[in-house]
Structures are given as C-alpha cells and as structure tokens.
Amino acid sequence: MAFGVISEIGYVSLQSKDIEGTIAHGRDILGLTETHRSGNAVYLSSRARRHHELVYLDAPENGVGHIGLVAAGKAGLDLARTRIVDAGYPILSNTPLHPGVADGFAFIGPEGFVFEIYIGLEPVGITPTGHAPDRFGHVNLHPQHLHAMLTFFTDVLDFRVSDVIGDDFAYFLRCNAEHHGVALIKGKGWMHHHAWQVQSIADLGKLGDRLHDAGSRLLMGPVRHGAGHNMAAYYVEPTGAVVELYTDMEWILDDDRPPIVWPQDDRAWATKWSIYDFSEFRSHGLFPAREHIAAN
Template identity: 55%
Template sequence: MSWGLISQMGHVAIQTTDLSGSIFDATQLLGLRVTEQTDNAVYLSAAAVHHELVYLESDINGVDSFGLVARDGDALREIRRRVDAEGFRIVAERPTSEGVQDGFSFVGPEGFIFEIYIGMQTATAPLHGFGPDRYGHFNFHPQDVTGMMTFLHRVLDFRLSDIIGDDFAYFMRCNPDHHGIALIKGRGTLHHHAWQAQSIADLGKLGDRLNKVGRELIWGPVRHGAGNNIAAYFVETSGAVVELYTDLEQIYDDERGPVIWGADENWFNKWSSFRPAGFRDHGILPLPDPGSFRRLGLEPITRHAR
C-alpha cells in the first residue's frame, strides 16, 4: 500500500574500508545473503529482491547513497520534475545499482545522494537459517533537520508520523510503516539502517551471535515511544549502526496527523528512562566521491548542499 510517489524504502549503500568485515557483519551477524558481487561492490538482501544493502570497497568509510523505490513510472517522472524544479544536481541519468530497470540519482540536502528507481529484479540467492524479513528504514542526523524534513515532504511525498521537540526530530513515512526515514538534528551523519525481524526472540539471538565473536549490543532491546518498535543496536565495521527491530506501528489512515512529543518527554524508551551515553555519537558522513558512480565509469562529482 502506498499513497504517495515513493512506495517503499529501497536500499542503503555504504563505502567501507574493510569489505570482508562488512560482509561478515551483514551475513554472519545480521543474517543477510549476498545476491551479487562485482569487482568492488557487494549486494545483499533479506527480502526477495536483488538488494537492500550495498557495500562498496573504498579507502574511507561513509554513506554512498540512499535508494528509494518510486510507485511507478509516472511517479518516477514526477519526482524528476520536482528535483529539477528545486535545482538539485542530477549526478546519474540511469540507475547506478545493479538489478534495477530505470532510475536516476541526485545530490540532496547536505550532500546526501538519493537514487530513485523502479523495476528491481527479484533475488535468487539461497536463504540463511536466520535473518530479518526485510530492510525497513534509516535514521540520519541532518544539521538542518527541519530543512531536510521539508525536502522529504515537498519533493518525495513523505508524511509526518511524529514530531519531537522544536526543530529536533521528525519521523516520516511513505507507506504504512510508521517511519521509513527518521531525522534527528545532529552533525550530518547516517546513524543507522534498520531491519525488520519477526519477534523479540530474534533480537536476543542477535545478541548471542555478537557475544560469540566478542562484540556487543550498544543498546536494547528497548521499546521506543515514537514508532512503538522493539529494537536492538550494534555498530558495524564501517562505523554505522545497525538496528534489528520488531513490532513497528502501522499507520493505515493516510490523513492521520503527527503525534507531537515535548522535547523532554521520553519518546525513545518506554521501558525506562535509560539511554546509553554516546549512542548518537556513532555514524558515518556522506562522501564526495561515491563508488556507485565509479562503477559506471563516471567522473567523480563534487557535492554541494543546496
């Protein structure tokens, strides 16, 4: 079900200095499967699609791009019209990811690249014995959080589910999932990408797998207020955080207004007031030389925030 121009979250692409370590985290800890591998890129997925996560070998860790799935060809063309009207820079006139039929990429606010596309191939790689159902959302920390919220609403048709404080945080949706993108004011980083599990037991099993390799959860399981999901978090090799969650609120009323939280309310942990020190210090920045464009043989681009 989709009421807007974007029907679902597509993928997160991350550049990593330790490709084998990133693959280990995604396959052996989180439970994704590799669907395709090229010279410098690895495509991974939980659902029956070509990819939901991409790792690109690089000499620096950072965000390569965010992928979003347009509802159909008409929606793809309307988004392109809006992007052009807003004056955002187009950096690729065709898909930069493997396994995608049609799309384009542009530099959005604060240097983050968005790839909008349709027609992703289905996956054929065998399933693991464990792992999430699908990719669900990402959380990033724009410096101008209200400006980013306005961009997502005006250009990409996202709607507000929750508002926290005054110019502090926004949770936004493109389908019944409470949020596909969460924004919290910060230093311009991607904080985490998040994956839907079937039950809270899966979060405990994630903790067990981390423990066996000398790693640990940095928070959780915790029941959030905004979104109502139960979540657990660990830091992956690139420096980004990974969330495994279950029981996310579903919103089927297209016109439901946002829930408003006061700045001092406990929107982050319904089970206690505890939030680990330094949790929001994790994250990775957008990079000026994205590997996705190198894969196509295109010249590196210089990003300019609008």
C-alpha cells in the same frame, strides 16, 4: 500503500575500507545473503530476496554512498525526476547506479546525501540464512539543518509526518502505512542507522547472542520505542554506522492521521521500558562519502 511519489525505502549503499570484514558482518551478524558481486561492489539481501537491499562498495574510507528510494511506479518516477530537477538538486546519473534495476536516476540531496530513485528491482533466487531479517525497513538521519531535510522529504517527495519530538528536534516520516521509512533527528549531518525488520523480540535476543559470541555487544536494547511502538536493538557495524533490528512497528492506516507530538524531555518517545544515557548511542554514525565512488 503509497500516497506520493515514493512507495518504500529500497536499500542503502555504504563505502567500506575493510570490504571483506564488512561483508562478513553482513553475513554472520546481520544475516544477509550475497546476491551478486561485480568489481568493487557486493550486493546483499534478506528474506525479501531482492537483488540488493544493502550494497557495500570497496573504498579508501568509510562513508554513506547513497540511499535508495523506490518510486510509486513509472508515474511516480517521472514526477519525482521532474520535481528534483525543478528544485535544483544536482543530477548525478540519469540511469540506475546498480544492476538489477529497470529504471532510475540519482542526485545529490541536502547535506551531501546521494539518493537514487528507481523502479523495477529484480528478485533473486537465494536461500536466506537462518537468522536473516525479513526486509530492509528504514534509515535514521541526523541532519544539521533539520527543516531543510524535512522540507525535502515532505514537499518534494510527499512523505508525511507520523510523530514530532520536541520543538525542532526530531521528525518521523512515512511514505506508506509503516510508521516511518525515514527518521530525522537534529545532529552532526550523518546517517545514524539503517534498520531491518525481524519477526519477534526473540530475534533481538539472538542478535545479542551473536554479537557476544563474536566478541562484541549491543549498543542499546532491546527497547520499546514510544514513537513507532517498535521493539528494537542496535549495534555498530564495521563501517561505523549503527544497525537496528526491529519488530512490531506501528502501521498507520489513516493517511490523514495528524502527527503525535512528544515533549523532547519525555524519554518515552525513545524508550518506554528503561532510561538510557543516549550520549554513547548518538555518538556513532556515518557521514556521506566525500567522494562518490561508482559501482563497477
């Protein structure tokens, strides 16, 4: 259950300079099903059967288009709109950016990330693939100015801190009972990964098999994270963004649970089963698009 103006993380939109190759990845590797195609935009969903959880936009260069946040009803949408305007974030659109949405608005947030806050996303009658994830889960951002991004999510959008890593290094934030909908790790100013829930660790192994058959490989995993408790595996998609499949995420049923604090040098917050060199893992990501391209 949501405790603030945002109820869940809704979708991510990515601009792609190889739209057909990127769509093939979404279908064959990630397991999503195309729900709609219009002009430069292709919409995909998981077993959740929503109009869109991932949107690919045909574009001259790769980049993060925007991140969709589901408001906690009409009251949450109206309050979020008021807070965003009062905080001085530029409004990009006063109406939804995509079809299948009842109401919403978009704005430019910290470090150039565009966010859409909306309600009323339509369901779709698709038949999911055999290896479809259950649903879209979260995003991992690596802002340059960590505390500004943290303040945006906690003070403006009511997210709560689940775990803290080190002294000014990383924060895991939740907008409902799931351990995190947004993770913030100090970095280059890009989105590191978008993440999808699957049913079991067996699905992580099958992901590795699909990547191998396609001539690719896992970037990291399977691992068991300490922060969030989830088991996860990661790979790099054609846009340059990292994709995570995860299962067994911690749910926090006490809204007032204090954050768990981890020393930064305690690698168990990231992986409890083995030690990784995270330099390659953190070298991948996707910056916000330099130019906003609207779906048409």
